[in-house]
Amino acid sequence: MNRYLRGRSLQNYNFSGQDCRGDDFTGAILNGAIFTRANLTKAHLTEAELIGADLTNATLTEAKLSGADLTNATLHGAKLSGADLTNATLHGAKLSGADLTNATLNKAKLSGADLTNATLNGAKLSGADLTNATLNKAKLSGADLTNATLNGAKLSGADLTNATLNKATLDWAKLAGLISPEQLLTGLN
Numbered sequence: 001m002n003r004y005l006r007g008r009s010l011q012n013y014n015f016s017g018q019d020c021r022g023d024d025f026t027g028a029i030l031n032g033a034i035f036t037r038a039n040l041t042k043a044h045l046t047e048a049e050l051i052g053a054d055l056t057n058a059t060l061t062e063a064k065l066s067g068a069d070l071t072n073a074t075l076h077g078a079k080l081s082g083a084d085l086t087n088a089t090l091h092g093a094k095l096s097g098a099d100l101t102n103a104t105l106n107k108a109k110l111s112g113a114d115l116t117n118a119t120l121n122g123a124k125l126s127g128a129d130l131t132n133a134t135l136n137k138a139k140l141s142g143a144d145l146t147n148a149t150l151n152g153a154k155l156s157g158a159d160l161t162n163a164t165l166n167k168a169t170l171d172w173a174k175l176a177g178l179i180s181p182e183q184l185l186t187g188l189n
Contacts, residue, residue, distance in 0.1 A: 012032040
């Protein structure tokens with residue numbers, strides 16, 4: 001489609017099921033917008049406001065979301081493989097069952113986010129804040145969590161096979177039933 005919606009105010013707009021591939025929402029205000037089952041493949045959402053937006057089962061493959069604010073957004077089952085969420089704010093976001101394979105979340109703010117059963121294999125989370133996040137049964141195989149903050153995070157049953165945790169902090173984290181717990185013994189302060 002490649003629509004140019006840069007900086008537009010589209011709060012609470014309903015994009016459900018729409019084809020938004022390649023659309024430019026850079027800096028747009030999309031608080032409360034509904035993108036359920038929308039196709040946002042390679043869409044530009046850099047610095048966009050998506051506070052409380054509903055992106056349930058949306059496809060955001062290779063989307064550009066750097067610096068976007070997705071506080072309390074719902075992304076259950078969303079497909080974000082290869083997406084760029086560098087410096088994005090996802091406080092309290094609901095990402096259970098989301099696919100973030102090879103996504104870039106460096107320095108992303110994910111405190112209190114729910115990533116239960118999410119797939120983050122190969123994801124880049126260097127310097128990310130996952131304080132009090134829920135990552136129960138999350139797949140983090142090969143993920144880079146260098147300098148990440150996981151204080152108080154819930155990682156029960158998470159798969160950390162070949163994950164990099166150099167200088168990550170896990171104070172008060174809940175680690176029962178980890179797959180590949182030996183990863184925690186290398187590289188931590």
